[in-house]
Amino acid sequence: MSQHEKPRKTQRDELFNSPGATSPFCFDEQVAAVFPDMIQRSVPGYDFIINGIEQFAERFITPATNAYDLGCSLGAAALAMSRGSQHIDTQIVGIDNSAAMVERCRIFCEAYRHKNNIDIHCQTIQQTTLENASMVVLNFTLQFIEQSQRQAIIEQIYQGLNPGGVLILSEKILAPNPQVNQLLIDMHHDFKRANGYSDLEISQKRTALENVLIPETLTTHHQRLANAGFRCSEVWQQQYNFCSILAIK
Numbered sequence: 001m002s003q004h005e006k007p008r009k010t011q012r013d014e015l016f017n018s019p020g021a022t023s024p025f026c027f028d029e030q031v032a033a034v035f036p037d038m039i040q041r042s043v044p045g046y047d048f049i050i051n052g053i054e055q056f057a058e059r060f061i062t063p064a065t066n067a068y069d070l071g072c073s074l075g076a077a078a079l080a081m082s083r084g085s086q087h088i089d090t091q092i093v094g095i096d097n098s099a100a101m102v103e104r105c106r107i108f109c110e111a112y113r114h115k116n117n118i119d120i121h122c123q124t125i126q127q128t129t130l131e132n133a134s135m136v137v138l139n140f141t142l143q144f145i146e147q148s149q150r151q152a153i154i155e156q157i158y159q160g161l162n163p164g165g166v167l168i169l170s171e172k173i174l175a176p177n178p179q180v181n182q183l184l185i186d187m188h189h190d191f192k193r194a195n196g197y198s199d200l201e202i203s204q205k206r207t208a209l210e211n212v213l214i215p216e217t218l219t220t221h222h223q224r225l226a227n228a229g230f231r232c233s234e235v236w237q238q239q240y241n242f243c244s245i246l247a248i249k
C-alpha cells in the first residue's frame with residue numbers, strides 16, 4: 001500500500017467472534033484493519049475525547065512548537081491536533097511501534113490532515129526524545145506499557161514539554177473499591193453489548209487483554225504526574241472506567 005493510496009474502507013471488528021480466539025492481544029495487521037470500528041465500539045467516550053483533544057490543541061499549542069501523539073495507532077489524536085492548532089508551523093509527530101498501524105496511519109494522515117505537517121515514526125515511546133513540545137497526547141497507550149517503565153515515560157514527556165505545555169493522558173482505570181470496580185466493568189460490558197458485541201466476543205477479548213492491558217487507579221496516575229513535576233492534573237472526562245486526565249507543566 002503506497003502513501004498516496006486512499007484509506008481503505010474500515011472493516012467491522014469480528015476478531016473475537018469464533019470460539020478459541022484467545023491468544024494475547026497484539027497490534028498486528030488484523031487489528032489495524034478493524035481498528036476504527038474496534039475502538040469506537042469498545043471505548044466509551046472515545047469521540048468526545050478526540051474532539052476534546054482538538055479543543056485543547058486550540059488553546060495550548062503555541063507557535064513553532066511540536067505536538068506529539070504517542071501510541072498514535074491510525075493517528076486520530078494527531079489529526080485532531082492538526083485541526084485544532086492555530087499555527088501553520090506546528091510540527092505534529094506520531095509515534096507507534098506497530099508497523100501495521102504506522103503503515104495505515106501515514107495514509108490516513110496524508111488523506112485527512114488539515115494544514116500542519118504530520119510525521120509518523122515506527123518506534124517505541126521509550127526510544128523517543130521529545131523536545132520543544134507544547135502538547136503531548138497518550139490516548140489509551142500507557143496502559144499497554146510495562147508498569148515499571150511508566151514513571152520514566154511520564155518524566156521523559158515532562159522533560160520534553162515547554163513550561164505551560166499540556167499532557168492529555170487517557171486510560172482505562174481501576175476503581176479502588178472492588179464492588180464499584182466490578183460495577184464499572186459490568187456497565188462497560190453493557191456498552192459493548194449495546195454496540196453489537198456478543199458475550200463470547202466480550203469474554204474472549206477480556207482474556208486476550210489479560211496481562212497486556214494493565215489498568216491503574218486514578219491516584220496512581222495523579223501521583224506519577226506529580227512526581228514527574230506536573231503542577232496540576234485533573235480528570236476532564238470519564239465514562240465508566242475510561243477516563244482522560246489533563247496535566248499542565
Ligand code: GEK
Pocket residue numbers: 027039070071072073074075076077095096097098101123124125126138139140141144145
Ligand atoms: C487513538 N492513541 O486512536 N511504543 C509505541 N507505541 C506503543 C507502545 C510503545 N511502547 N506500546 C503500545 N503502543 C490511539 C489509540 S491504542 C489503544 C491507542 C487501544 C501502541 C500500539 O501499537 C497501539 O497502536 C497503541 O499504542 C494503543 O487515539 O487500542 O485501546
